[in-house]
Amino acid sequence: MPKLQGLDFWRTTLREARYVVAPMVDQSELAWRLLSRRHGAQLCYTPMLHAQVFVRDANYRRENLYAEVCAEDRPLITQFCANDPEVFLQAALLAQDHCDAIDLNLGCPQMIAKRGHYGVFLQDEWELLEKMVKLANEKLSVPITCKIRVFQDVGRTVRYAQMLEKAGCQLLTVHGRTKDQKGALTGIADWEHIKAVRKAVSIPVFANGNIQHLSDVERCIQETGVHGVMSAEGNLHNPALFEGSSPPVWEMAEEYLEVVKQHPPCTLSFVRAHLFKLWHHTLQIHQDLREELAKVKNLEGLAEVSKQLRLRCQEEIAREKEGTLERPRGDLPFPHWMCQPYIRPPPKELVPNVKSQDSELKKTASHKRALEDSDGAPDTLSKNKQKKKARNPHKNFCPEHKPKYMKCEQCGNPKGNKCVFDLCRACCKKKAYKEVADCPSHGLRFKTKADRQRAEKERAGGIKETEPPDGSQGLPETQNTEQGQAVL
Template identity: 85%
Template sequence: MAKLQGFEFWRKTLKEARYVVAPMVDQSELAWRLLSRRHGAHLCYTPMLHAQVFVRDANYRRENLYNEVCEEDRPLITQFCANDPEVFLQAALLAQDYCDAIDLNLGCPQMIAKRGHYGVFLQDEWELLEKMIRLANEKLSVPITCKIRVFKETEKTVRYAQMLEKAGCQLLTVHGRTKDQKGAMTGIASWEHIKAVRKAVNIPVFANGNIQHLSDVERCIQESGVQGVMSAEGNLHNPALFEGRSPPVWEMAEEYLEVVKQHPPCTLSYVRAHLFKLWHHTLQIHQDLREELAKVKNLEGLANVSKQLRLRCQEEIAKGKDSEEKESSLPFPHWICQPYIRPPPKDPVANGNGQGSEVKRAVCQKRALEDSDGAADTLSKNKQKKRSRNPHKNFCPEHKPKYVKCDQCGNPKGNKCVFNLCRGCCKKKAFKEVADCPSHGLRFKTKAEKQKAEEEKRKEEETERIRNSPQTLSDPSTNLQEGSNAELQR
């Protein structure tokens, strides 16, 4: 059967998906995808997977894709980060039987992506990207898609999208923010850039950015002409976003925990992170339970904290605090699923089209940047906590250690690793060679030697026990045999 392409792929395989859950590292796992699908999502992506690790590590493949195969979880697109055409192809070939398409991440703006040289930090390497997409499009049995960020210049963004389409991309997701629009400088996503891309290409386009309610979804589709809209943070705070509902937080939290129980395994850190997102506004009030949620070590403990939060909210409702909450800055009471709106700069840049210097000036008005000596009164709350634990800690960028890359995967290596590798690569090598790496706390050789010594000691004790047992000493045949052996020796 011929591979479906472009709009035919969107119509037949993706079933004209309009409501899409974004690929989110450690957040769009199977349980969360299933919850989102129950509440209106048409299409989901896996979390971003590292292509090189996916190729070399069978456990990584099982834990992040193979073990999460579920009939309810389709259509599904697997996303990879990669910077090598052959490695990307190998990873995609290993994943293609478990999903409906392979997506190349060209939008991640985080520091880890910069260190690893992937995500949005490849957006200027058009020749490399063209080679990666063309090779994957030729060799894979499923379509290749891409998720990108925009350039400041609309014309350059359009040319970028057209290059990807020409190389073989069959569906394009456009996040309407630039590489620098992240964290405190996130700002507003530009739907104008997305609209320009949609008009310039002949493949389906999904829009990403500024999606907090279902009304935003419909408005984005109408204004930009895209085929679908992708949500990340909006979905994390309200998994019923695509239903147009804002249910009580405990309703979503309890349903999610039930899904986790039905579809193990699910890493506890994922569950904890989801509960922090869902209960975000309530945890600003009940700080004691925030601390408890961070400390519990099992699923039952997380469920118990969520239950306590529900009971406290219901007590507030019974006492009539609902009307008081409406006077706060939140559009709904804190126990209702609703987006977290990041405080904008004082002079926000319309549609994210302004110059970077203007954005930086606005952020400086919000909070002064740290002094070079890291004065405590100018540090962020997180850094102040670190300073309280370590009064001698220096936050000056010039004094930060430079990361040395792992010899195998390119991630930061351990400073004192005996193999000059990151922990993941070191663990694999140490296990294979039965070696130790004190830097990473790996003791395969020590454990093997200890186990061997214990086994030898156990055998000696067993031999001694048999030799000294009353049955052996009193058995005539045994004594006769021993006598015969002695006679023969003489």
């Protein structure tokens, strides 16, 4: 059967999916995808996977994709970050039998993407991207899709999308924010860019950005004409977003924990992060349980904290009904115990499309607190550092006292202080394996293992040498030969 493309792929394989859960690092794992599908999501993406690691590490493949294969979890698109056509192809070939399409991440704006040279930091390298998409489209048995961010200029965004379509991209997700719209500068996604892309290409287009409620989904489809809408943060705070409901948080938390138990293994940090998102507004009030949620070390502990939060919320509801509790007025449209989005504060004095004010805007919106005093007084430390100080009163945050790390000669990462090769662990492992050497600092014992195996072979060889050269079995001293002579 020939590979489906474009609209045929969206209609047949993706079943005309309109409600899409975004690829989220450490957050769109199997359990969360299944929960989201139960509440209206029609298509999910895996978390972003690193193509190079996926190719070289069998454990990484198993833990992040192979062990999560589930009949309920379809249709599914696997997303990779990559900057090398051959490596991207190798990773995609290893993943294609476990999903319905392969997505190339061209939208991640984080610093780790800048250091690794992937995500949105490839958006100016059109020749490289064209080669990557074209090669994958030719060699894979499933379609290749892309997720991008927009440029400031609408025309350039349109040409970018058309280039990817021509190279072989079969579905395009457009996040309506630029590379610089992140953190304090996140701001509002521009749907006009998405609308322009939708009109300019013939492949299906998904919109991403500004999705907090089901009404936002319908409005986005109506205004832009896209085939589907993707949600990330809105989904994390309310996995029932695509149902159009805002259930009590404890219902979603308990259902999620039940799915986690049904589909292990699930990394504890993933579960904890989801509970922090779900209980976000409640934890602003019950901060003592916020501390507990951060400290517990197992799934049962997380479930117990969630139960305590539920009991406190139900107590508040009962007191409110009795008239003995007046709910504090705030900016939230619903009580804090209902699933609802977290609205980021807008950048200060945001004036869109005014280049002359860009630098001043960044200074205003990303203003940082004054440098902390070197003595590390509690009132000058960040909240995170104050927590660390509470756990370890002797901890010193003075930058002058921080250890200076030497860089690995090969990759630039911090090298091991006692490494015999003066390399980081990854580079040391390669060199030690190649040279059959040991590095006690990194716990590598290639030479020791080789010596042990050699010694075992020598011992085995010594035993064989005592056997008769003609291959017959040796006889004990008390046993007679065929001639009746005792063996001396």
